[in-house]
Amino acid sequence: MNQRWLKSLYWLLLIPAILFLVLFFLLPLILLVEVSFRKVDRMLDILPSFGLDQYMQIFTSPIYGHMMIDGLRVAALTAVICILLAYPAAYGLVRAPNRLVRTILYIILVSPLLNSVVVRTFAWIVLLSNNGLINQFLHWLGVINHPLSLLWNMKAVIVAYVQVLLPFAVLPISTSLADIHPSLRHVSMSLGAGRLQTFLRITLPLTIPGLISGSMIVFSLAAGSYITPLLIGGSAQPLWSLNIYQQAIQIDDLPLAAAMSLLLLFTVLIIIMALGYVLRRWEKRVYG
Amino acid sequence: MVEHGASTGVTSPKKVNWINILLWTCTVLIYAFLALPVIVVVLSAFSPTPFPQFPPTHVSIKWFLAVLNNSEWMDAFRISLILLVIVTPVTVILGTLAAYGISRLEFRGRQVIQALMLSPLMMPEITLGIMLLYAFTLFGFVGTIWALVIGHTLVAFPYVVRTVSVSLAGLDRTLEDASMNLGAGPVVTFRQVTLPLMRPGIIAGAVFASVTSFGEVSVSLLVNGPQTITIPVRIYNYIQQTFDPSVNAVSVIFVVLAIGTLVVIERRFGLTRVL
Numbered sequence: 001m002n003q004r005w006l007k008s009l010y011w012l013l014l015i016p017a018i019l020f021l022v023l024f025f026l027l028p029l030i031l032l033v034e035v036s037f038r039k040v041d042r043m044l045d046i047l048p049s050f051g052l053d054q055y056m057q058i059f060t061s062p063i064y065g066h067m068m069i070d071g072l073r074v075a076a077l078t079a080v081i082c083i084l085l086a087y088p089a090a091y092g093l094v095r096a097p098n099r100l101v102r103t104i105l106y107i108i109l110v111s112p113l114l115n116s117v118v119v120r121t122f123a124w125i126v127l128l129s130n131n132g133l134i135n136q137f138l139h140w141l142g143v144i145n146h147p148l149s150l151l152w153n154m155k156a157v158i159v160a161y162v163q164v165l166l167p168f169a170v171l172p173i174s175t176s177l178a179d180i181h182p183s184l185r186h187v188s189m190s191l192g193a194g195r196l197q198t199f200l201r202i203t204l205p206l207t208i209p210g211l212i213s214g215s216m217i218v219f220s221l222a223a224g225s226y227i228t229p230l231l232i233g234g235s236a237q238p239l240w241s242l243n244i245y246q247q248a249i250q251i252d253d254l255p256l257a258a259a260m261s262l263l264l265l266f267t268v269l270i271i272i273m274a275l276g277y278v279l280r281r282w283e284k285r286v287y288g
Numbered sequence: 289m290v291e292h293g294a295s296t297g298v299t300s301p302k303k304v305n306w307i308n309i310l311l312w313t314c315t316v317l318i319y320a321f322l323a324l325p326v327i328v329v330v331l332s333a334f335s336p337t338p339f340p341q342f343p344p345t346h347v348s349i350k351w352f353l354a355v356l357n358n359s360e361w362m363d364a365f366r367i368s369l370i371l372l373v374i375v376t377p378v379t380v381i382l383g384t385l386a387a388y389g390i391s392r393l394e395f396r397g398r399q400v401i402q403a404l405m406l407s408p409l410m411m412p413e414i415t416l417g418i419m420l421l422y423a424f425t426l427f428g429f430v431g432t433i434w435a436l437v438i439g440h441t442l443v444a445f446p447y448v449v450r451t452v453s454v455s456l457a458g459l460d461r462t463l464e465d466a467s468m469n470l471g472a473g474p475v476v477t478f479r480q481v482t483l484p485l486m487r488p489g490i491i492a493g494a495v496f497a498s499v500t501s502f503g504e505v506s507v508s509l510l511v512n513g514p515q516t517i518t519i520p521v522r523i524y525n526y527i528q529q530t531f532d533p534s535v536n537a538v539s540v541i542f543v544v545l546a547i548g549t550l551v552v553i554e555r556r557f558g559l560t561r562v563l
Contacts, residue, residue: 006474010389014401017386017445021404024438028423032415035422085318092315107550108323114495114546115326116503116520119539122527123325126332126536131339133328166322195307224412227506231527241414248418248510258422261415268412 036258044253054259063238064260071240072267074154075222078161079215082169085162086214087207090174109167117164121231124160125151128232157233161222168221169214176210177203205286212279219275220268240264326543333536351537361538364522368502370433371518375440375501380494382441383448384486391456409446416443417510424511431513439507444500448493455489488557495549503542 036054039047058064093109096102112120127133128150135147150156180203188198226241233239235246241264248257336348355361386405390398408416420439421430429435459482467477505520512521519538526535 007393009474010392013385013389014393017382017405017449018401020382020441020445021408024420024423024442025408026404028419031423031426032419085321088311088314089318089322091311092319103554105319106554107547108319111543111546111550112322112326114499114503114549115542116505116523118505118520118523118527119329119503119542120325122523122531122535122539123329125527125531126328127325133332163321163325166318220410220412224414224416225506226414227509227524231524241412244414244418245510248421254418254422257418261412261418264412265415269410272410 032258033262035255036262038255040253040255044251046255054256057256058259058263067238067243068240068263068267070238071223071264072271074158074161074239075219078158078165078222079169079219081158081162082166082218083173083211083215085166086169086173086211089166089170090177090210093170093174094177109170112164113167117225117227118231120164121160121228124156124163124232128156151232152234152236154233154237157229157237157239160228160232161225164228165218165221168217172210172214172217173207174210176207180206208282208286209279212275212282216272216275220272223268224264329536329539330543333533333540335533335536338532351533352540354534355537358534360517361519361522361534364517364519367433367436367516368519371436371440372498372501374437375444376494376498378437379441379444379448379497379501380490383445383493383497384452384490387449387452387456387489388482388486391453405449406446408442413506417507420507421510430511431516433516435511435513436508436516436518439511440501440504443504443507444497447496447500448490451492451496452486452489455486459485491557492553495553499546499549502545 035046037050037052039049039051039053041047089109093102093105096105125132129135130147130149130151132150134150135144138144138148184202184206185198188202189195193201224241226239226245229237229239229242230245233242235242235250240260244257244260244264247253247260333351334347334349336346336350390401390405411419420435420442424430424435424438429438463481463485464477467481468474472480503520504518505524508518508521509524512518517525523535523538
């Protein structure tokens, strides 16, 4: 009797959150799917009839295919660079000589996550713009006479992405680095393996889970973000997420933006699920 | 074999040092890369000229005063603070109750509910934004404060569920059983045993919820209206047109808040324990 009473109490605790998510997450998602199949008239007003027009437009015009692939490529490149930089950064965090150094590194790493993306992106504008600090610095050194055009290109977008998203890669890798028992490395080294060999055969395999979950987070955040590329790269960059924003806000073609958003969601989910599958296979192989 | 092991033991220190130096150099460079933009923003907030100058000439706080005397910045602060005050408790209560309820229930489809609770985190920002923009247009919410409250709560909710779930996973159920066996009812047990043990998770969740709400821009930018411009959206609009160091001055507030929060957490709980 008491058990049943408790059980209904637990359900009661769960219900507000479920209700909230159904009303403001699942219902909007269903509405988004619905509107992506609606027909529009010439003024882009949404008609009550349904069709595949938006999807046909996306799949038949080559522009969209290129944009999708470019968007995914930039996100993948960002994830790879983040992972490469994350290892030394995680190493520093785990092997910091004392608590003060570790705390400082931790604050440098985590405080950006508590900061607004818009502020962190703005910092790159201050650095990279024509009258920005890098150009002023180079001019002051006498290296250049005319300011270099550092902003408004995809390289700048990637640099800013890497800086904004790097902490998401470092944290899972440092967690899995810290979990490795130090004796494993000592055993490997005392059996004659060099540091590189120990890293490749002991440390790297054991941090693969952290590496995969880090790249999942970085990839999906980079693929879906539009603020950073809009501010750094400008609205002309052929990125999928950026184009969704433009379709919805500037061109006001909501059904097309909806179809594009859903394709993005679908693609990101497939890639994440594939990485998740690799992760499970790997864990099975390593831990049995 | 033994000899071989011993010989590497003798020759390795020199090699190890080189690798160490290289590794630490990389580490320092990477952390410098992470910290550099923030340092630049903070330093140039004190520049007296309309464009941040290098090398800096004078120190001035005129941009901070300019922000304080600008009614649009102050309106944005007001909206952001109102949101923070509503969103943080709502998200913490919703998330804590949900995490607690689901951790105590066994049923088929439990994993589906768990996945649903974390799924706003998995969704690409732009998809989430467009989805809410369309739904809120239909509901007539766009431009009201409720559009932002719901959007921010949705974005912050998974963080709270996750931090609270982590602290619940480490909770020893026998402590609750012991309390019940000693005659305390479920309510007293919850208040005296469970709640204190969940506290680090709840506090971490509250911190995440409030910073998420205060800094959120990608959903806000799509569902806000002229009367509900938050600080990050205003920063965004401002840099889209032109910028002067008043944006830097506002950014300093974000930097100070972020670092201050972390220092407080470190002092009270130890960073690695909470995050």
